[in-house]
Amino acid sequence: GESVGLHLPTLSVQEGDNSIINCAYSNSASDYFIWYKQESGKGPQFIIDIRSNMDKRQGQRVTVLLNKTVKHLSLQIAATQPGDSAVYFCAELFYNQGGKLIFGQGTELSVKP
């Protein structure tokens, strides 16, 4: 029979609003944190990254915040657009492990027009 996957956390926002997607991590040895966007039927697409010794980084319409004290990472998307609808994953990167990525659970962002 058909397999049933886990239900992803879902965030539903109105077009034009700001979105905040959260991620908790457990390993303090991470060198980088990265946000990926994955649309249906496609591979993950790089959005933005942040080095572990930083607490904030801004890109175009996106901001990533890192709180190492509580091991929390967030992605803020300004003026969310329908094209932002996708599943968003945070990932940890470890230099001493060849740069392999450890992905967290994704969040499905749904933008209502």
Added chain:
Amino acid sequence: GAGVSQTPSNKVTEKGKYVELRCDPISGHTALYWYRQSLGQGPEFLIYFQGTGAADDSGLPNDRFFAVRPEGSVSTLKIQRTERGDSAVYLCASSSLDGTGTQYFGPGTRLTVL
């Protein structure tokens, strides 16, 4: 420029059969990664190549899984005696640096084992 490509895009096979999945990384990228993504979950690391050699294969689930990259470019993931639990999307990524560069993902191969 061309991104990472993977073939086939879909593969349906019967339990017990052998399959090969191919990855063409971005030209010039020395690092290549394979991940597996089950429905509703994030990708899970399988194996990492730096050039022709497998630098880290700790994510391969068992000895039915094997990957090669003989000329340091194209890579093939090989699965023997497939099982229904192997059904997933197999993703390939490449990076220009030795584990510190941004990884660019291909579209994946959806493998279904009946």
